[in-house]
Each structure stands twice: as structure tokens, then as C-alpha cells.
Amino acid sequence: MTLRASIIALPALAVLGINAPAHARESAYTSTAxxxxxVTSGTPTPEDEDxxxxxxxxxxxxxxxxxxxAYDNRESTYFGHLSKEILDGAGETFETFNYIGDKIEWRLDDHGVPRATILRYMIQNLNPDTSEPDKAHEGQVLVISRVGQPDDMTGCITAYVDALENKDANDIARKLxxxxxxxxxxxxxQPxxxxxxxxxxxxxxxxxxxLSAAK
Known part of the structure; x- marks a missing residue:
């Protein structure tokens, strides 16, 4: 995969064919490639590299x-301006092996500032008959995260939406x-x-x- 050459901003209601009001929130999309x-963040150990x-x-x-x-076939993601404590100590993910989708949805406020992201995680559940993951048993979860700002340096996962069980999963995620x-x-x-x-x-x-211990 390669990084998208451009960032696309679309009114949240445009995909529904509705004329969005001037104050409607917007989405911008970037690649997870x-x-x-x-660049590498931190210094990987030989064990990490192996x-x-x-x-x-x-x-x-x-x-x-x-x-x-990425650690032991489990992935975690954070966004924006973050403190050293979060970058070094946070690792929210899932118990089951998982991997992220190829597109990040950034939710922008009225001033065009990204305040949250939505990212699809694929959950690699095992087939009970083969003890191997397969598409038939793969879950999909929309993970909503707070984006760290220069004045707070704080971000984290804030909510989850099961994308397979909710027909309106995208709407739920955007509202959150x-x-x-x-x-x-x-x-x-906790989310x-x-x-x-x-x-x-x-x-x-x-x-x-x-974070209270760092102050």
C-alpha cells in the first residue's frame, strides 16, 4: 500500500444526498499505509525486531x-499531539489477533480541526474446526479515538462500534x-x-x- 496523495474532505451528510447545513461536521480521509x-518511534529491541x-x-x-x-500480531493506534507518557505507556488493542483497515476517517470541528478519528479493526477470530483464523469468523469493529491537541497532548480510544451487528454503524461512530x-x-x-x-x-x-502520576 502507499500513502494517499491527497486528503479528501467531505460533508458528513453529502453521502446521504442531503444538503448539509453550513455548520455540519466534515470528514477527512488519510491512509494507514x-x-x-x-519513522521509528523509540528504539526497538532485538526481540522486537525478531x-x-x-x-x-x-x-x-x-x-x-x-x-x-504492532506487537504479537495485535495493533494499536493513536493520533495527534501526544505526551511522552502516552506514547511510551499506552497500547489499547484487542485480545484476539487483529489488524487495522487501510483508511483513517478524521472528524473535523467547525474550524477544520481534527478532534476524533474512526478506524476499522479486523478481529481475527479462530475457526473452531480448524483453529485458524478465516474470513467467515472475522469481526469488524469501528474504533473511535480522541485526537491529541497541542494544548492538551492527550489522546486515547473512546468507544467501539461492532460494524457487523449495526446497520448504522458509521452513523453511530460519527455521532460518538x-x-x-x-x-x-x-x-x-475506559471505552x-x-x-x-x-x-x-x-x-x-x-x-x-x-496520567495523574506524571503531573
Missing amino acids: TDKGC MGNVSLKCPGYKDYPFYFN ADEQAPGFPCGKQ KFHGKTGKLSGYPVYNYPD
Whole structure:
């Protein structure tokens, strides 16, 4: 995969064929490709290199970077301007092996500032007959995250939506991204699923630093 050459901003209601009001929130889309423009974040150990574990800082939306971490076939992502405590200590993902989709949706406020992201995670559940993952047992979860700002340096996962169980999963995720994510109390409250949840959605892993200890 290669990074998208351009960033596309679209009114949230345009895809529905509705004339959006002037104050409507917008989405911008960027790639999750890590083969161009990314730099290693931190110093990988020989064990990390042998296992294929990586921590990367990648181009995101304008000057808001995208952080990608992979450890033991499980991935975690963070966005925006983040403190050292979060970059070194956070790793929210799922118990089951997983991988992220190829597109990040950035939700922009009325001033065009990215306040939240929506990213699809593929959950690699095992086929009970073969003990191997396959497409028939793969879950899909929309993961909503707060984007770190220069004045707060705080970002985290804020909510989950099972994309297979909810026909309106994208609408639910955008509403959460616009209304819940910007003020979500990272480190004080754990994210949870919203809407219907099925057996393929997996179990989130919460690994987040105590930010109060850093002050």
C-alpha cells in the first residue's frame, strides 16, 4: 500500500444526498499505509525486531500525526499531539489477533480541526474446526479515538462500534466521534461498546498510563 496523495474532505451528510447545513461536521480521509513517510518511534529491541514488533510515527492529517504500534500480531493506534507518557505507556488493542483497515476517517470541528478519528479493526477470530483464523469468523469493529491537541497532548480510544451487528454503524461512530470523543476523560474512564455487540467483536485490552502520576 502507499500513502494517499491527497486528503479528501467531505460533508458528513453529502453521502446521504442531503444538503448539509453550513455548520455540519466534515470528514477527512488519510491512509494507514506505513511503507512511506513513517519513522521509528523509540528504539526497538532485538526481540522486537525478531518478532516484527514496531512503533511508528506516520503522516496523518496536516500536522496531526498517526502513531502505529504492532506487537504479537495485535495493533494499536493513536493520533495527534501526544505526551511522552502516552506514547511510551499506552497500547489499547484487542485480545484476539487483529489488524487495522487501510483508511483513517478524521472528524473535523467547525474550524477544520481534527478532534476524533474512526478506524476499522479486523478481529481475527479462530475457526473452531480448524483453529485458524478465516474470513467467515472475522469481526469488524469501528474504533473511535480522541485526537491529541497541542494544548492538551492527550489522546486515547473512546468507544467501539461492532460494524457487523449495526446497520448504522458509521452513523453511530460519527455521532460518538463528534459528541463524545473530544472531551473523553482519557485515563479516567475506559471505552466501551455502543449499539449491538456480536460474538465476533472481540474483547478490548485496556493498557493506558496513569496520567495523574506524571503531573
